[in-house]
Amino acid sequence: MLSQNLNNVCIYGLLGACLGGITLPAIARQPPALSQGRRLQSDRYTVARERMVREDIAESGITDVRVLESMRMTPRHEFVSTTQRPLAYFDMSLPIGERQTISGPFVVAYMTEQLDPKPTDRVLEVGTGSGYQAAILSPLVGTVYSIEIHETLGRRARTTLQRLGYTNVVTKIGDGFVGWEEKGPFDKIIVTCSPEKIPLPLINQLVENGIMIIPVGQRYEQTLVRLRKKAGKLERIDLVPSLFVPMTGHAEDRREVLPDAENPSLANSGFEECLPNSQTPSAWYYGRQETLLENGEAATGQRHLLLQNSEPGRPAHIFQGFPIDGRAVREVTISYYVRVLRVGKGRLSETKPGVAIRFFDERRVRSTRLVAPLRTISNQWQRVTSSILVPIWSREAILQIGLMGATGQIEVDQVEIMAADRS
Numbered sequence: 439m440l441s442q443n444l445n446n447v448c449i450y451g452l453l454g455a456c457l458g459g460i461t462l463p464a465i466a467r468q469p470p471a472l473s474q475g476r477r478l479q480s481d482r483y484t485v486a487r488e489r490m491v492r493e494d495i496a497e498s499g500i501t502d503v504r505v506l507e508s509m510r511m512t513p514r515h516e517f518v519s520t521t522q523r524p525l526a527y528f529d530m531s532l533p534i535g536e537r538q539t540i541s542g543p544f545v546v547a548y549m550t551e552q553l554d555p556k557p558t559d560r561v562l563e564v565g566t567g568s569g570y571q572a573a574i575l576s577p578l579v580g581t582v583y584s585i586e587i588h589e590t591l592g593r594r595a596r597t598t599l600q601r602l603g604y605t606n607v608v609t610k611i612g613d614g615f616v617g618w619e620e621k622g623p624f625d626k627i628i629v630t631c632s633p634e635k636i637p638l639p640l641i642n643q644l645v646e647n648g649i650m651i652i653p654v655g656q657r658y659e660q661t662l663v664r665l666r667k668k669a670g671k672l673e674r675i676d677l678v679p680s681l682f683v684p685m686t687g688h689a690e691d692r693r694e695v696l697p698d699a700e701n702p703s704l705a706n707s708g709f710e711e712c713l714p715n716s717q718t719p720s721a722w723y724y725g726r727q728e729t730l731l732e733n734g735e736a737a738t739g740q741r742h743l744l745l746q747n748s749e750p751g752r753p754a755h756i757f758q759g760f761p762i763d764g765r766a767v768r769e770v771t772i773s774y775y776v777r778v779l780r781v782g783k784g785r786l787s788e789t790k791p792g793v794a795i796r797f798f799d800e801r802r803v804r805s806t807r808l809v810a811p812l813r814t815i816s817n818q819w820q821r822v823t824s825s826i827l828v829p830i831w832s833r834e835a836i837l838q839i840g841l842m843g844a845t846g847q848i849e850v851d852q853v854e855i856m857a858a859d860r861s
Contacts, residue, residue, distance in 0.1 A: 483515055486527035494529035495547045498726075502551045508574050509547050514540075517568040517598060536588040537801050540568040541630060541682075547574075552664050552677060553626050553651050555579045562622070562643065564614030565630035569595030572607045575628070582607045583621045585614040617643045624648065632660050632682040641672060653682040657697045658759045658834075659705050659721050661713065676713045679723040681759045681836075699761035699833060701857060702770065708739045708852045719743070719756075726840070727754035731849070737775035737819040742851035747841050751785040755840025760855070762797070764832035768860040770795070773823040774839065774853040778815045781846035789843045793824065793853075797832035804831060811842070819851075 491510045500506060515526035518540060522532045531539040541549075549571075555561070555578035563572050566586035572595075575582045584607055586592035592611035599607050610618060614629070615637040622643035629640070629652035636654055644650055650665040650672075662680040665672045705721035709730060713720055717730045719741075729744045736742040747754035762770070772793050781791060792811035799805070810824030839850055 483513065483527070487514070490527040490529065490543055494544050498544055500544070500547045500551055504555070504578055505547055505551045505574075508550070508577050509543060511577070512570070512573050513602070514543065514570060516602060517570040517573070517595075533803050534568045534591065535803075536591050538567050538588065538591060539802060540570050545680075546571055548678075549628060549630070549651050549662070550574055550578070552662075553628050553649060555626065559625040560621075561626045561628065562618060562624040562640075563628050563630065564617075564640070566595045566609060567591060567630060569599045569604075569607075569609075571628065571630055572599060572609075573602070573604055576604045576607055579626070580606065583610070583618050583624070584608065585610045585612055585618060587611070587613050615639065619643060626650070627652070629653065630682065632657075632680070636665070636672070641667070646670075653680045658761060661720070676716075678718060679713070679720055681723055681757075697761035699763035700766040700859075702760045702762040702767065702835070702855060704758055704760060704837065704853060704855055707854050708736075709741045709743050710739045722756045722758050725756040727752070728756050728840075735849075737777070737851040739851070742775075742849055744847065744849050745791075745840050746847040747843075747845050750783060750789075750845055751843045753840065753843065755838050755842070757836055757838050759834065759836045762828060762832055762835045762857070764797070764828045764830040766859055767828050767832075767857045769825055769827050769858040771823060771825045771856045771858070772810060772837070772853070773821060773856070775819050775851040776812065776822050777819045777849040778812075778817060779847040779849065781815060781841075781844055781848065783845065784841075784843035786843070791841045791844055791846070791848050792839075794838045794842070795826055795835050796838070797829050797835045799831045800833040802834075809842070812848075 487510055491506055495509055496506055515523045518526055518532050518534065525532055529542045529544050531542050534540050555575060557580060559579040561575055561579050561582050563582055563584040566572060566584040572582045572584045586595060589611050592609060596609040615633060617639040623645045624643055625645055625648050627640055627644055627650040632653040636652060640650065644667045646667055648667050653660045653662045655661050658681065660680045660682060662677045664675045664677055706719055709719040711720045712718055719730055727745060727747050730741055731744050732741045743756065745754045790811035792809060794807055794809040796805055796807040806829060808826045810826055812822060839853060841848060
């Protein structure tokens with residue numbers, strides 16, 4: 439289980455000495471001799487990976503040393519475009535084309551740890567994307583069978599994996615929700631795109647006592663679940679709320695619940711609903727340094743959220759995604775209750791708590807982040823309202839509420855949005 443500092447997951451996230459004695463199978467071929475300039479660049483990537491593993495992954499609750507070592511050794515920058523490489527080792531998802539993304543490093547590490555990979559496992563990965571998840575699994579298991587429905591992405595991932603020497607990864611272009619029957623059954627299945635329901639072919643291709651990690655649910659309200667097959671049936675554990683890119687294909691086309699982008703709203707706005715047997719609020723994901731409180735002091739209802747941070751620049755926030763069509767919606771008004779217990783400076787003098795919305799176009803290539811900082815501070819509950827203009831090209835968005843890198847403690851409750859149309 440994750441610590442309270444991070445108990446949710448999103449699409450969009452240095453162990454040197456203590457891991458130095460761990461021996462894993464080689465995961466990449468030996469590189470050719472590098473020029474001084476290329477060697478310096480390689481050194482920068484190595485340092486960035488060490489920081490990523492130390493601060494974004496291990497610090498946030500991943501403890502499996504084999505997973506941590508694989509994250510530390512795998513060159514994530516090789517799986518993104520050259521223009522995205524400066525961002526490769528930040529804990530965030532990045533666009534890879536075809537409306538798809540490469541998941542943030544923590545999400546990859548978390549899903550890998552939950553899969554409980556063993557050296558003899560035959561693993562099916564659905565949603566190859568960039569090939570990065572398969573590369574992380576490669577040194578941890580026997581064979582990875584990886585499927586990507588987009589031909590362009592599938593070919594690019596295959597080329598990258600072959601160039602880097604991941605010889606135990608077998609790729610295929612096709613509909614992953616159909617599985618790969620001729621290569622099955624599989625000891626483990628990991629799905630990196632979200633269907634509304636668990637596809638039956640994947641269940642049938644999982645061995646007895648096998649494990650599947652898969653995000654399921656509505657388009658903007660998903661749950662990452664861990665399934666174990668026993669006596670032909672699935673035992674389900676809900677892990678964390680999540681937001682994954684949907685997979686193109688019949689499973690996505692047959693969704694029963696479709697998003698309403700002309701009337702955007704937030705789910706579980708008062709943090710009252712939780713995943714079964716947990717203190718994790720549903721619909722909200724990728725929380726950092728947040729705690730759900732039920733102490734009789736909520737602004738509304740029974741529960742509210744505490745966000746706290748003592749290190750300038752370190753995130754303390756929570757997210758929720760929602761559809762929004764900028765052709766129909768001109769502006770969104772965000773309102774929430776907030777109580778400021780303490781607030782200090784971040785790394786930048788202008789850093790302040792508040793809310794932000796990142797808007798995406800229909801291909802998830804173009805995006806912009808607009809911020810509404812908290813301008814009044816009180817240690818009593820107050821209702822705060824801010825408005826943000828919606829780009830006309832927007833088709834979906836992610837709302838973030840938190841300290842935004844500032845230090846201190848704030849409590850929030852009943853976060854809502856209201857749309858103003860363009861007519």
